[in-house]
Amino acid sequence: MTDVVSKDRNQGKNQLRVGRLVKAHGLKGALKLELYTDNPERRFTPGAEFTLQVPEASPWHGKTVVVREYRVMNGNPVVFLQDVDDRDAAETLVRAILWIDQDSDEVEDDAWFDHQLVGLDVVRDGLVVGKVARVEHFPAQDLLIVRSGDREILVPFVKAIVPTVDVSAGRVVVTPPPGLFEELPDTPEDADAESSGSDDSE
Template identity: 40%
Template sequence: MDAQNPSTDTVVVGRIGRPHGVRGEATVEVRTDDPGKRFRPGAVLRTVPAERGPLTVAGARWHREVLLLAFEGYDSRETVETLRDTLLEVPLADLPALEDPDDFYDHQLVGLAARLTDGTPLGEVAAVRHEGADLLVVDRGEAGELLVPFVTAIVPTVDVPGGFVVVDPPEGLLDL
């Protein structure tokens, strides 16, 4: 599941963080549920800001639970530092069609209205996190953000054409 960049025909699949070590690796905040495919060596990624890319993945490895990437032409800590906070994107056209009707790309979910089962507005899906479990980040305005586990028992309805998701929260979820 990837997050669509609202200003283009691309989806954000990651964000480059701080350098790791001295050999030109960077930490990456993963924003896709298929990092093995998106960040395989040889993959070419668009960047925001655009003048930093495109970037070609030279190597990828996991260090504990952090993805480390190396990019062609960036072979030192100092050169990788220049990429910090760069968003990594792929074209929407490169995404395969989803076979399961209960699967969604992140960009399809972001921006949907979130409402309770009785129709009461809850907020808007601002992001999707992949942190062991998929979580919808619902922006509740002044009430802050709410993290909603994206499982059928709690989000029984996703209506992308209708522009909403239905949340059936377990007791206490709205109090967090």
């Protein structure tokens, strides 16, 4: 499960991204889940309906799916969906992202709506280095798009890099790796390597 879960507003509705279908499991239509929720037993109850995020070319584009059953099998979360009865059907849903309608006052740990994050100050080592311009959602992880001066910086929205989100204080704290927010200067070793390369070529 990811360390930080993002929430999004889609067509005026508050929606929560709760999982991604990562792999067909067995022959009866089951799919392994990557969870983006701290409460899968509540989210994946029989009858729960999810909006699908899939490519436009997918036969599932614009459709929803309904849960038949949720299980943990060999330590892996697995979901069975209505009208997905065999492995071939399950394969057509691999990499689909599942969204569910979410009440704005319903809170999960480490979960925020996009609109709560946009506009927050981005603080590094006690200094404001930019503002959150938007949130981009990708299958592997979410990205905070940070406006810093005239640049946009793509910050992976994971706990190791964004350890603190304090909506009430209007800020997120970042601990980025070197080079994410600034150009790294050439090191003496780099200069020596370039020099050595020149000598070797002569």
